Amino acid sequence: MSDDGRADAAGPAGPAGPAGPPRRADAVGPQPPARVRVTAPHAGSPGASARPHPHAGREAPTSDIAGVYVRSLIRSQLRLGIVFAVGFAVATALFVLAIALVPQLDTTFVIGVPLSWLLLGAGVYPLAITVGALYVRAASRNEARYRSLVEEE
Amino acid sequence: MNPVIGYTAIIVVALASALIGFYGLRVSRTTSDFYVASRTVRPWWNASAIGGEYLSAASFLGIAGLILLTGSAALWFPIGYTAGYLMLLLFVAAPLRRSGAYTIPDFTEARLESAWARRVTSLLVIVIGWFYIVPQLQGAALTVRITTGLPAWAGSLAVAVIVAVVVAAGGMRSITFVQAFQFWLKLTALAVPVFVVLLVVNGGEPPAQLTPAEAFPAAAGPGDLDVYRTVSLMVALLFGTLGLPHVLVRFYTNPDGVAARRTTVIVLVLLSVFYLFPTAFGFLGRAFAPDLAEPGQSDALILLLPDRLVPGPVGQLLTALVIAGAFAAFLSTSSGLVVSLAGVISQDLLGGSVRGFRIAAVISTFVPLVVALATESTGLAGSVGLVFAFTASTLAPMLILGIWWRGLTARGAVAGMLTGAVLSGAAILGGGALAAWAPGIRPFLEQPAAWTVPLAVLVTVLVSRTDRRGAPRGADAFLTRLHVPEAARHRGTA
Numbered sequence: 111m112s113d114d115g116r117a118d119a120a121g122p123a124g125p126a127g128p129a130g131p132p133r134r135a136d137a138v139g140p141q142p143p144a145r146v147r148v149t150a151p152h153a154g155s156p157g158a159s160a161r162p163h164p165h166a167g168r169e170a171p172t173s174d175i176a177g178v179y180v181r182s183l184i185r186s187q188l189r190l191g192i193v194f195a196v197g198f199a200v201a202t203a204l205f206v207l208a209i210a211l212v213p214q215l216d217t218t219f220v221i222g223v224p225l226s227w228l229l230l231g232a233g234v235y236p237l238a239i240t241v242g243a244l245y246v247r248a249a250s251r252n253e254a255r256y257r258s259l260v261e262e263e
Numbered sequence: 264m265n266p267v268i269g270y271t272a273i274i275v276v277a278l279a280s281a282l283i284g285f286y287g288l289r290v291s292r293t294t295s296d297f298y299v300a301s302r303t304v305r306p307w308w309n310a311s312a313i314g315g316e317y318l319s320a321a322s323f324l325g326i327a328g329l330i331l332l333t334g335s336a337a338l339w340f341p342i343g344y345t346a347g348y349l350m351l352l353l354f355v356a357a358p359l360r361r362s363g364a365y366t367i368p369d370f371t372e373a374r375l376e377s378a379w380a381r382r383v384t385s386l387l388v389i390v391i392g393w394f395y396i397v398p399q400l401q402g403a404a405l406t407v408r409i410t411t412g413l414p415a416w417a418g419s420l421a422v423a424v425i426v427a428v429v430v431a432a433g434g435m436r437s438i439t440f441v442q443a444f445q446f447w448l449k450l451t452a453l454a455v456p457v458f459v460v461l462l463v464v465n466g467g468e469p470p471a472q473l474t475p476a477e478a479f480p481a482a483a484g485p486g487d488l489d490v491y492r493t494v495s496l497m498v499a500l501l502f503g504t505l506g507l508p509h510v511l512v513r514f515y516t517n518p519d520g521v522a523a524r525r526t527t528v529i530v531l532v533l534l535s536v537f538y539l540f541p542t543a544f545g546f547l548g549r550a551f552a553p554d555l556a557e558p559g560q561s562d563a564l565i566l567l568l569p570d571r572l573v574p575g576p577v578g579q580l581l582t583a584l585v586i587a588g589a590f591a592a593f594l595s596t597s598s599g600l601v602v603s604l605a606g607v608i609s610q611d612l613l614g615g616s617v618r619g620f621r622i623a624a625v626i627s628t629f630v631p632l633v634v635a636l637a638t639e640s641t642g643l644a645g646s647v648g649l650v651f652a653f654t655a656s657t658l659a660p661m662l663i664l665g666i667w668w669r670g671l672t673a674r675g676a677v678a679g680m681l682t683g684a685v686l687s688g689a690a691i692l693g694g695g696a697l698a699a700w701a702p703g704i705r706p707f708l709e710q711p712a713a714w715t716v717p718l719a720v721l722v723t724v725l726v727s728r729t730d731r732r733g734a735p736r737g738a739d740a741f742l743t744r745l746h747v748p749e750a751a752r753h754r755g756t757a
Contacts, residue, residue, distance in 0.1 A: 238531055256751065
């Protein structure tokens with residue numbers, strides 16, 4: 111399956127872990143493994159193409175079913191991100207508008223501070239956390255759907 | 264204020280940071296350890312470290328000072344500083360981790376297959392880092408001047424030296440521990456004084472200097488919102504966080520993309536809790552220390568308030584605690600920035616060796632030190648806000664489009680980054696002179712992000728579209744790598 115091929119090509123640059131350094135050791139020379147460079151390759155160096163493998167790109171099948179799955183995963187993740195970002199922006203704007211439209215909040219004091227100041231100072235954070243937590247679940251669901259599609263192949 | 268308290272607190276924090284740093288040296292041996300702590304850091308540790316690195320002088324001292332100075336408009340700063348991580352979560356966290364790149368220039372080169380684009384990105388990362396370190400050193404100058412009576416430059420110099428030594432000697436593995444420690448120190452250093460001060464003033468002694476209605480006039484309240492400035496500030500802070508080099512490098516220490524997301528949500532929680540305390544300090548300051556509400560002085564509010572409101576040794580102890588927290592803020596943000604700058608400089612100029620990293624660490628501290636000594640702070644939160652505007656106009660569009668849009672080309676990215684850099688840089692540096700000549704455009708120059716970010720995106724897209732060479736050959740493979748979960752990748756190759 112060609113998607114596997116591409117994942118393979120990207121593999122060497124992946125999480126170094128214990129497998130990372132020895133592989134590069136061959137490329138760098140007879141250095142003791144403890145000092146091996148596992149940083150990104152330099153411009154023009156032969157290793158530079160290890161990451162986004164050029165021929166992997168050319169082989170990338172545009173009509174192949176695996177490519178379709180990947181593109182649909184990217185699209186759905188992007189849509190998800192935009193929906194959550196816009197949702198957060200709209201909710202924050204409404205919240206602030208509500209504070210501004212209720213003048214009583216400016217004259218209601220809780221421990222010496224107007225309620226309007228307290229709400230703006232503390233109210234947006236729970237919103238951000240909630241949006242973030244919901245997004246993580248939704249994004250993982252998208253990825254699980256992708257995985258099950260690929261495994262069916 | 265008793266200078267002994269200041270000296271003691273500063274020396275203890277410096278020693279603790281250095282000790283933890285050198286302890287980490289024992290496990291930090293290989294270059295991969297040096298750069299990204301071998302990617303073995305757990306989400307909670309990692310999130311604490313991100314918080315420790317992120318919460319700078321602007322967060323620790325600047326927000327309370329700005330609330331005191333300008334009122335509720337300042338509350339948008341911590342909101343933006345926090346919500347920036349939401350944007351990071353939605354658009355960058357997992358893909359960036361999966362890219363396997365170590366630094367932003369690495370990402371640019373891998374995605375765009377262009378040494379040119381890499382060089383422009385490196386240059387921007389270095390400029391952003393330097394200008395972000397400057398306010399840290401200025402905060403240190405302010406703290407040392409106020410708490411010990413020593414000349415201001417001594418504070419900048421002390422922080423610069425400690426950071427250069429710890430980073431050059433310990434590398435990033437040690438910094439992860441230092442940063443995590445610094446987050447909890449910073450949180451404690453604000454939370455404990457706030458609770459004690461609240462208890463004390465709740466007893467009615469000392470009385471507030473202003474009535475609540477005087478301290479919190481509706482004219483400075485949330486109802487009186489400057490829509491353009493607020494929106495523009497939010498654009499700067501939300502998207503500026505995406506491009507901060509010292510924050511992004513942290514994401515490579517997550518084991519995989521899913522862990523990167525989990526870490527980001529924890530960061531959101533940690534920051535949300537943290538920012539309640541500078542906010543509380545700002546509110547207390549408006550009621551109890553209105554005399555400090557002057558530019559250049561308001562940033563010292565957190566350092567001065569505990570001693571004023573809590574009498575005796577408890578007050579002195581709390582003062583020592585906030586000084587320690589402030590120093591933790593300067594040290595952690597500066598060292599995080601120096602680590603990422605040194606990574607970029609050593610890889611691009613010095614061959615990427617451990618020795619090169621050390622030399623680069625010294626260079627990365629020296630330049631901002633010179634700038635900090637030559638200039639004067641005009642409000643910590645504001646100057647950090649401008650760095651965010653610059654980052655949002657340059658690195659953020661390239662990152663987001665690079666992750667999500669296949670059609671991005673090297674020419675497009677470079678054109679967009681340069682457009683954003685020139686426009687926002689001109690507004691930030693030359694805005695004062697221009698605004699004096701045409702006062703009507705002052706808000707657009709003081710908060711440029713709302714127009715510079717869209718223009719940078721527009722130029723990036725237009726130039727990419729008209730680039731005859733088209734998208735890089737590896738674009739499809741790279742995007743696959745960014746978005747396909749690691750689990751599916753492994754299963755596929757098995």
